[in-house]
Amino acid sequence: MVKKMKPDLSVRIGKLVFKNPVMVASGTFGYAEEFKDFIDLKKLGAIVTKTITLKPRPGNVPPRTCETPSGMLNSIGLENPGIDKFIKEKLLPLGKLHVPIIVSIAAEDSPQEFDILVTKLDKADAVYAIELNISCPNLLKDKLISQDAQDTFALVSRVRKLTQKCLITKLSPNVTSISDIALAAQNAGSDAVALINTLGGMCIDVNKRTPKLGPWAGGLSGPAIRPVAIKMVWETYRKIRIPIIGMGGIIDTESALEFFLAGSRLISVGTANFINPQASVEILAGLMQYMIDNKISSLSGITGRLKTCKD
Amino acid sequence: METTRLQARIISNKRLTGNYWNLEFSSSQIARYARPGQFVNIRVNQGTDPLLRRPISIHAVKGSKIKLIYEVVGKGTLALSERKPQETLDLIGPLGKGFNYQLPVKPQPGQNIFIAGGMGVAPLVYLAEKLNKPLVLIGARTKKQILCADEFRSLGCTLQLATDDGSLGFTGKVTDLLENILTSTIDYRLSTIYACGPHPMLRAVSLIALKHNINAQVSLEGHMACGTGACLGCVVETISGYKRVCKDGPVFSSRELIW
Numbered sequence A: 001m002v003k004k005m006k007p008d009l010s011v012r013i014g015k016l017v018f019k020n021p022v023m024v025a026s027g028t029f030g031y032a033e034e035f036k037d038f039i040d041l042k043k044l045g046a047i048v049t050k051t052i053t054l055k056p057r058p059g060n061v062p063p064r065t066c067e068t069p070s071g072m073l074n075s076i077g078l079e080n081p082g083i084d085k086f087i088k089e090k091l092l093p094l095g096k097l098h099v100p101i102i103v104s105i106a107a108e109d110s111p112q113e114f115d116i117l118v119t120k121l122d123k124a125d126a127v128y129a130i131e132l133n134i135s136c137p138n139l140l141k142d143k144l145i146s147q148d149a150q151d152t153f154a155l156v157s158r159v160r161k162l163t164q165k166c167l168i169t170k171l172s173p174n175v176t177s178i179s180d181i182a183l184a185a186q187n188a189g190s191d192a193v194a195l196i197n198t199l200g201g202m203c204i205d206v207n208k209r210t211p212k213l214g215p216w217a218g219g220l221s222g223p224a225i226r227p228v229a230i231k232m233v234w235e236t237y238r239k240i241r242i243p244i245i246g247m248g249g250i251i252d253t254e255s256a257l258e259f260f261l262a263g264s265r266l267i268s269v270g271t272a273n274f275i276n277p278q279a280s281v282e283i284l285a286g287l288m289q290y291m292i293d294n295k296i297s298s299l300s301g302i303t304g305r306l307k308t309c310k311d
Numbered sequence B: 001m002e003t004t005r006l007q008a009r010i011i012s013n014k015r016l017t018g019n020y021w022n023l024e025f026s027s028s029q030i031a032r033y034a035r036p037g038q039f040v041n042i043r044v045n046q047g048t049d050p051l052l053r054r055p056i057s058i059h060a061v062k063g064s065k066i067k068l069i070y071e072v073v074g075k076g077t078l079a080l081s082e083r084k085p086q087e088t089l090d091l092i093g094p095l096g097k098g099f100n101y102q103l104p105v106k107p108q109p110g111q112n113i114f115i116a117g118g119m120g121v122a123p124l125v126y127l128a129e130k131l132n133k134p135l136v137l138i139g140a141r142t143k144k145q146i147l148c149a150d151e152f153r154s155l156g157c158t159l160q161l162a163t164d165d166g167s168l169g170f171t172g173k174v175t176d177l178l179e180n181i182l183t184s185t186i187d188y189r190l191s192t193i194y195a196c197g198p199h200p201m202l203r204a205v206s207l208i209a210l211k212h213n214i215n216a217q218v219s220l221e222g223h224m225a226c227g228t229g230a231c232l233g234c235v236v237e238t239i240s241g242y243k244r245v246c247k248d249g250p251v252f253s254s255r256e257l258i259w
Ligand SMILES: Cc1cc2nc3c(=O)[nH]c(=O)nc-3n(C[C@H](O)[C@H](O)[C@H](O)COP(=O)(O)OP(=O)(O)OC[C@H]3O[C@@H](n4cnc5c(N)ncnc54)[C@H](O)[C@@H]3O)c2cc1C
Pocket: B039, B050, B054, B055, B056, B057, B058, B069, B070, B071, B072, B073, B074, B075, B076, B077, B078, B119, B122, B123, B220, B221, B222, B223, B224, B250
């Protein structure tokens, strides 16, 4: 009789081990409490929080979302309670979930805010890893840090000196070459890169002749951006050594597998959480089944294992 | 668990009149926990376009049967109108905070005032069952768009209607009707106004309520992505900052909102 195989879904980033590679993306999972009625949170590989800034932010003027073909635009504008209130009120309940908590952070005015944020989070035991969101399109800035390899290198190397905790750098797709930016993050000591953040986008109400979002433009997410994200992961995978956390339009097991084959070591479920709050755990179960069906014993058997058309 | 995602069986899905439809599904779970003013978030089909769920108010609960009424206004509601009996409907609910109708003393008939514009009647029929024969004001552009009048009547409610074109009832806005009533002889100080309808109507209701110093509860519509409070997409400005229509509402006290 054939012994029933149980694939090993664990994966490492730097010194950290994640029990499985399925995470939920920043800004699409609230502070997790909104999902406790729908899934067993303990099953997740990790939870990434909404991006936190130094000071509280009220967020952008509504309307903040608008549906697009197979996607959506958002311009939430990083509404969050600020780092101190976050640590005091949100981190404790998150810590009790027994899931690795990755705290996403961003600077509003000056990149130096990252230093203060990282220093504060470095002291918090409940923080498993820190994600540097240098790619949010909704701060209404002309240029993002992740749109420049030197700026990315400078920022990551500075905060690298401030913490031993695992650092993930989240990248914007609105660049000429995302792999160059990923390389800069790796050279500066980032433990992993997360890609992609939303693509800049805009919709117009032709009857009112107004933009459909309050702040005019926003970020596009959902299945519509998936092919763009896949190609960016694939390009980046060939250039860097550190793990890639792939995301952009993952809604089911098949779309998650595309990301693994393109070179993601972990994946993150975003917009799909809104449509199916159980998507993340369904994908996890589907991934396990795929590995069993194809006799793949560990994730290294699928990460980047793309064949050429001739193979 | 009060709020769940479930696959409910469609009992019927029929056109009422014009673009208005009536859908019934069965769910003992939602029937048990639903309260007037709450909504369900429906995945209208399995594809990715439309991608997001569509929020629809709970219109009535009879045993384990839930009734919705909706207007076909775009591709989501069009796809919903194409769903057939016996199919399953992927929905999340009940969602949101409903109306506050737990009053210290049982209201007198006609004491509370309901005001609905167009589709805004949907959650108010369910509420009327709980609030001893309120006075119901319904407004619409034209006679054909006045919905649910018979349902309110069968609950013993007094009705006053308004149409923009004068094809039924008062000619003009339903909020003018409200203003006339409040300035007339009857003392409405102990009343609460419950309102649902388009945003400009709710704004007018709030201003009138404020002027007459009456409490008003208004049910808002917001552009929703998640419906469960996770995305911060559906916010409305209140005196204590932005609040989520889907989780902190959709019903708000009019005094709380910044219009
Ligand atoms: C809490 C809540 C309860 C609701 N209850 C009901 C109900 O009982 N019956 C009913 O018919 N409708 C109800 N609605 C409105 C309903 O959700 C929208 O009409 C529907 O989502 C439109 O989807 P669509 O794809 O058909 O139209 P779309 O193609 O998405 O849009 C068509 C037009 O409607 C506008 N629109 C879309 N969604 C909204 C919205 N949420 N608020 C305001 N304008 C919008 C668009 O801007 C566009 O002009 C409710 C909305 C909310 C938030």
